[in-house]
Amino acid sequence: MKLIQMTKPSSFSEISTKKIIQMNDVWTSYDSKDYTLKGINLSIDRGTNYAIVGKSGSGKSTLLKLMNGMMIPSKGIIKVDYQTPNMKNKKFKVMMHKIGYIPQSLGLIKNITVLENILVGALPRLGTVQSLFKIFPEDEIQEAKKILKLVGLSGKEDRKAYMLSGGEKRRVAIARAFMQKPTILLADEIVSELDHVTAREIMNLIADAQKRMNLTAIMVHHDMQLALEYANRVAVIKDGEKILEIGVEGDKIVDFQTGNLSTQEIMELYSDEPKK
Amino acid sequence: MNQKNNLIVGIIIALLVAASINVDANPLEFIEGLPNLGIVAEEMTEVEPKLFETALWSMFETIQMAFIGTVVGVAISLPLSMLAARNLNSKYVYGPVRAILAAIRTFPSILWAILFVIMVGLGPFAGVLALIMYTVGFVAKLQYEAIEAIDSDPMDAVGSIGVSKWQLIRYVVLPESAPHLLGQMLYMFDYNVRQSSILGLVGAGGIGFYIINYIKFFEYGKVAIFMVVVLATVLIIDWVSVKIRDKYIIKSQHGMEVSAK
Numbered sequence: 215m216k217l218i219q220m221t222k223p224s225s226f227s228e229i230s231t232k233k234i235i236q237m238n239d240v241w242t243s244y245d246s247k248d249y250t251l252k253g254i255n256l257s258i259d260r261g262t263n264y265a266i267v268g269k270s271g272s273g274k275s276t277l278l279k280l281m282n283g284m285m286i287p288s289k290g291i292i293k294v295d296y297q298t299p300n301m302k303n304k305k306f307k308v309m310m311h312k313i314g315y316i317p318q319s320l321g322l323i324k325n326i327t328v329l330e331n332i333l334v335g336a337l338p339r340l341g342t343v344q345s346l347f348k349i350f351p352e353d354e355i356q357e358a359k360k361i362l363k364l365v366g367l368s369g370k371e372d373r374k375a376y377m378l379s380g381g382e383k384r385r386v387a388i389a390r391a392f393m394q395k396p397t398i399l400l401a402d403e404i405v406s407e408l409d410h411v412t413a414r415e416i417m418n419l420i421a422d423a424q425k426r427m428n429l430t431a432i433m434v435h436h437d438m439q440l441a442l443e444y445a446n447r448v449a450v451i452k453d454g455e456k457i458l459e460i461g462v463e464g465d466k467i468v469d470f471q472t473g474n475l476s477t478q479e480i481m482e483l484y485s486d487e488p489k490k
Numbered sequence: 491m492n493q494k495n496n497l498i499v500g501i502i503i504a505l506l507v508a509a510s511i512n513v514d515a516n517p518l519e520f521i522e523g524l525p526n527l528g529i530v531a532e533e534m535t536e537v538e539p540k541l542f543e544t545a546l547w548s549m550f551e552t553i554q555m556a557f558i559g560t561v562v563g564v565a566i567s568l569p570l571s572m573l574a575a576r577n578l579n580s581k582y583v584y585g586p587v588r589a590i591l592a593a594i595r596t597f598p599s600i601l602w603a604i605l606f607v608i609m610v611g612l613g614p615f616a617g618v619l620a621l622i623m624y625t626v627g628f629v630a631k632l633q634y635e636a637i638e639a640i641d642s643d644p645m646d647a648v649g650s651i652g653v654s655k656w657q658l659i660r661y662v663v664l665p666e667s668a669p670h671l672l673g674q675m676l677y678m679f680d681y682n683v684r685q686s687s688i689l690g691l692v693g694a695g696g697i698g699f700y701i702i703n704y705i706k707f708f709e710y711g712k713v714a715i716f717m718v719v720v721l722a723t724v725l726i727i728d729w730v731s732v733k734i735r736d737k738y739i740i741k742s743q744h745g746m747e748v749s750a751k
C-alpha cells in the first residue's frame with residue numbers, strides 16, 4: 215500500500231521538483247595526477263540562492279563547470295534535474311538552453327552590440343535560417359529590451375560590448391542569462407572586482423529575479439560577507455573539499471552541515487590572509 | 491666582437507663571394523650598366539602619349555582581375571577556414587581540409603596561371619582563376635589561424651547555452667575574427683594587384699601582357715611607362731588601405747585592449 219502511495223502524482227511531483235542539483239562523491243582532475251575536487255557531496259534545492267566560497271585555486275570554478283556539463287567528473291555522480299550533465303547528452307543539451315552560465319571573464323562577444331549580446335540568450339528558440347540572418351522575432355526583441363531596462367542598460371543597446379565599463383559588462387552578461395529564461399543561474403565571481411555599491415546593485419538584481427522566477431542561483435563568491443548577505447546556503451571549499459555548509463536565514467546562521475564554528479571563525483576561515 | 495663572431499662573418503662573406511662567382515654576379519657589370527638606364531629614360535620621353543592611355547586601361551583591367559580574385563577567393567576561403575579550424579572540428583574534418591589548402595599554397599600564382607591558360611585559354615579569365623586559387627590558399631590559412639586564436643571565453647559561454655554550431659559560428663566566430671578578415675582582404679587585394687601585373691607574362695591578361703610584349707621587341711621605353719603606372723597604382727592602393735586600416739581595424743583593436751583591463 216505504501217508503495218502505491220509513493221507513486222501518487224502529488225507525492226511524485228514533490229520528490230521530483232525539490233532537488234535540482236545533486237553531487238555524490240564527485241572527484242575531478244585536469245591532469246590525471248592530481249584531483250582538483252575531492253569527494254564533493256552537494257544537494258541543492260530548487261529556488262535556492264546558493265553560494266560557493268573559497269580561496270583562489272580551491273576549485274570553485276571547476277565545481278560550477280561540472281553543473282553545466284563543461285567538465286565531466288573522473289569519479290562520482292552528478293544529476294542536474296535528474297540528468298547527467300554532459301554536452302554530448304542530447305537531453306542535457308536541451309536543458310543547457312535554460313542554464314544561464316556567467317563565467318568569471320563574462321564571455322561577452324566584444325564586436326557586437328549590447329542588444330545582440332543579450333539576444334544570444336534567445337538563440338536556442340530560433341531556427342537555423344533565422345539565426346544565420348539575424349532575424350529575431352519582434353517579441354524576442356521586445357523581451358530583450360525589457361531585460362535591458364531591468365538591468366539598467368537602457369539607451370546603451372547599440373553600444374559595442376567592448377566599449378562598456380566593468381559593471382555594465384556584468385549587466386549585459388546577466389541580461390544574456392535572463393534572456394535564456396533560465397531555471398538555473400551559474401555565476402562565477404561576477405561581482406568580485408566591483409566596488410561595494412555596484413556589487414550590491416548587481417547582487418540585488420539577481421536576488422530579485424531569483425525570487426520572481428523561482429530561479430536556482432548558484433554563485434561563486436570571493437567575499438564571505440556578500441555570500442552570507444544574499445545566500446540561503448553557503449558552501450565553503452578548501453583545497454577541493456567542501457569543508458563546511460552553512461544555512462542562512464535572514465541575518466542568522468541556522469544550521470551547519472559540518473563543524474561547530476562561530477560566525478567569526480567562519481569569516482576567518484575564509485579570509486585570504488588569516489588573522490592570527 | 492669576439493673571435494667566434496668574426497669567424498661567422500668571415501664564413502658568410504666567403505660564401506657570398508663563392509656564390510656570386512657561381513651565378514656570374516659581378517658588381518662591376520652592374521655599375522657599368524647604370525648608364526643604360528639613362529637611355530631607357532630618354533626612350534620614355536619619346537613614347538607617344540596615347541600609349542599612356544593604353545597603360546591606364548590595362549591597369550584598370552588588372553585591378554578588376556585583382557578585385558574579383560580577392561572577393562571570390564575570400565568568399566571561398568571563409569567556409570574552408572571554418573572547416574580547417576581545430577577548435578571547431580574533429581581531426582577527421584580539419585586534417586583533410588588543411589592538407590588540401592597546403593597543396594593549393596604549394597603553387598605560386600604564376601603556375602596556377604599557366605594551368606588555367608591551358609584549361610580556359612589565353613586572357614584575363616585564366617588570371618582571375620589563378621588569383622582566386624592563390625587567395626583561397628592563403629586567406630583560408632590566415633583565417634583559420636585567426637579563428638583558433640579567438641578568445642575561448644565567449645566560445646565557452648555561448649557554447650554552454652547549448653546553441654548549434656551554425657549559431658556559434660555566426661555569433662561568436664565571425665564577429666570575433668572579422669577585424670582580421672578585413673585586414674587580410676586589404677592585404678590580399680594589394681598582393682593580387684602586384685601579382686596580376688606579372689600574370690600577363692604567361693598570357694593571363696592584364697597589364698603584364700603588354701609589358702611582356704614590349705620586352706620581347708626590346709621597346710624598353712614603353713615598358714618603363716607601364717612600370718611607372720604599376721608603381722603609381724600600387725602606391726595609391728597602399729595609401730588607401732592604410733586609411734581603411736586606421737579607420738576600422740586599429741580602432742576596434744584598441745577597443746579590445748581597453749576592454750581587457
Ligand SMILES: Nc1ncnc2c1ncn2[C@@H]1O[C@H](COP(=O)(O)OP(=O)(O)O)[C@@H](O)[C@H]1O
Nearest residue numbers: 244245250268269270271272273274275276277
Ligand atoms: N584548465 C585547467 N587546466 C589545468 N588545471 C586547471 C585548469 N583550470 C583550473 N585548474 C586548476 O584547478 C585548481 C582549481 O581551479 P579553479 O576551479 O579555477 O579554482 P577557483 O575558481 O576556486 O579559483 C587550481 O589549482 C587550478 O590551477
Ligand SMILES: [Mg+2]
Nearest residue numbers: 274275318402
Ligand atoms: Mg575561479
